[in-house]
Amino acid sequence: MADTRSVIGTQNKKGQTFTDTWKMMNEAPRTPSFFTGSEVIKEALRRASCDVMIAYPITPQSEAAALIGELFAEGYIGDYFRGESEFAVMSQCAGAAFGGARVFTTTAGPGTMRAMENFPMWAGARLPIQMIVTCRGINSPLSIQPDTLEIAYLLNTGMLVWHAETAQDFFDWILKGYMVSEEPDVHLPLALCCDGFFVTHTKDVVNLTPADMCLPPYDPYRSPVPCMDMECPPVRMMRDPFVMKSNYISYATHASWQQEIWAAVERSRKHSIHWLDGLIDAENTDADILIVASGTAVSQGREAIRLLEEEGVRCGLVKVKTLRPWPEEEIREATKNAKHIFVPEFNVTGWLAKEIKATIPNHERVHAGPHVCGGMTMPPEIIVNEIKTTLGLRKSFVMAGRGS
Numbered sequence: 001m002a003d004t005r006s007v008i009g010t011q012n013k014k015g016q017t018f019t020d021t022w023k024m025m026n027e028a029p030r031t032p033s034f035f036t037g038s039e040v041i042k043e044a045l046r047r048a049s050c051d052v053m054i055a056y057p058i059t060p061q062s063e064a065a066a067l068i069g070e071l072f073a074e075g076y077i078g079d080y081f082r083g084e085s086e087f088a089v090m091s092q093c094a095g096a097a098f099g100g101a102r103v104f105t106t107t108a109g110p111g112t113m114r115a116m117e118n119f120p121m122w123a124g125a126r127l128p129i130q131m132i133v134t135c136r137g138i139n140s141p142l143s144i145q146p147d148t149l150e151i152a153y154l155l156n157t158g159m160l161v162w163h164a165e166t167a168q169d170f171f172d173w174i175l176k177g178y179m180v181s182e183e184p185d186v187h188l189p190l191a192l193c194c195d196g197f198f199v200t201h202t203k204d205v206v207n208l209t210p211a212d213m214c215l216p217p218y219d220p221y222r223s224p225v226p227c228m229d230m231e232c233p234p235v236r237m238m239r240d241p242f243v244m245k246s247n248y249i250s251y252a253t254h255a256s257w258q259q260e261i262w263a264a265v266e267r268s269r270k271h272s273i274h275w276l277d278g279l280i281d282a283e284n285t286d287a288d289i290l291i292v293a294s295g296t297a298v299s300q301g302r303e304a305i306r307l308l309e310e311e312g313v314r315c316g317l318v319k320v321k322t323l324r325p326w327p328e329e330e331i332r333e334a335t336k337n338a339k340h341i342f343v344p345e346f347n348v349t350g351w352l353a354k355e356i357k358a359t360i361p362n363h364e365r366v367h368a369g370p371h372v373c374g375g376m377t378m379p380p381e382i383i384v385n386e387i388k389t390t391l392g393l394r395k396s397f398v399m400a401g402r403g404s
Contacts, residue, residue, distance in 0.1 A: 007216055012049070014075055016214040021179050024215070025172065025275075030207035037167045037199040040206050041106070041132060042067035044174035049215045051078040051101035056089045058111040059144045060196040061134040065106050086111035090118035090131075097127035100220030102178065105129065108196055109136035112150045116157075122189040123158025123261050126225050128181040128218075129189040130174065131159075134196040135295075135346075137374055145375020146195045148295060151323065152351035158261040160190040160268055161324040162276075163294040167204045169321075170194060175215060176275040184222050186268040188261070195296040195346055269325040279327035282334045284316035289387060290338040292331070294320040294352055297344045297378065304344075304383035315387070320352070328359050340390065341366045344383050348373040 007018045019028070024047075035043065041064040045053070053072065055065035072080035078101070083089035086107055097103045107115060112133055122129055137143030138150050154161050160181060164170045173192055181190045194200065272279060289308075291301040298319045305315045318334045320327065335341055335356075343353040343366060353368035360366070370386045372378045388394065 102218035287316035303380035
């Protein structure tokens, strides 16, 4: 496998130049392009020096998976095939990563749930696989529309979990994500989530890095655990009967490795801060009212703030970029002056509001909502009305079909 330092400045078989990632992402010229989120995934993979992509169709990620197949046909990806099911795909991704490949896959909704058993295995095996999750409804009655409930299930798998707001986030974070997850003191899988359709199927202007530049190749020998070594953790623990016995050794082995996985999540914090320019973005945090959100709820929050300002109501905004690692200190600092904290979400349970309530003092300041789910949109007027109703102010808007 390539030494990443020695290949900088050389070219791959497509004529792309292996480029220092920091220079590529922060100093190289950018070209504005009008793309859907699915097309942006393709363009990021074109520059990612990806060895293996394994696909299975499920809305709304199917288009991205098909477009990546075109990249394989063009010679930008080492191997590409379709698995038998989502569970099979994630198992095959593990096999490729065990073999030392840089691996990428995509899924959504019920596909995420069907494959769930694999994700803590990926983390426990220290496999830096990147998985795009284009979030959609997961529960009955069936819905293919945007809903972020599945993110709640990913938060305790040991994976890194990031939540993109825009297609620009998507492009940058796919490439930067490999730089974080492949660090030797991290070496964990990354679930890079977005709100399906809102990001994947709408077009936006995205500033792309030069197509003739690409990431340095993955070096599996920087892994903290040996590749496919049957005598060392974690593979030995998977195949050795002692872990299945009821004795102190098996308990201690499992417990210590779980602690190491979550320690690695914490160690990713410094790398995530470096590459993402912080775990959160914050604006006007001296205001009495704050909106804290992730994903496209951030965009709706921005417009709600504009509408409130037209009526003389000042409101700040916190965009949460990483969910694992969780930005505990940053959120405490950003919310310390707020008297009211509103958390708009595209799911019914309010998992982000629960995380925030568990993080900050005086958590009665947190108002979990508004919530929309099952594919409903969230016009900013809904957020405005939620804020004004809670504060006892006169509503500005009446939403058709949503009451007065």
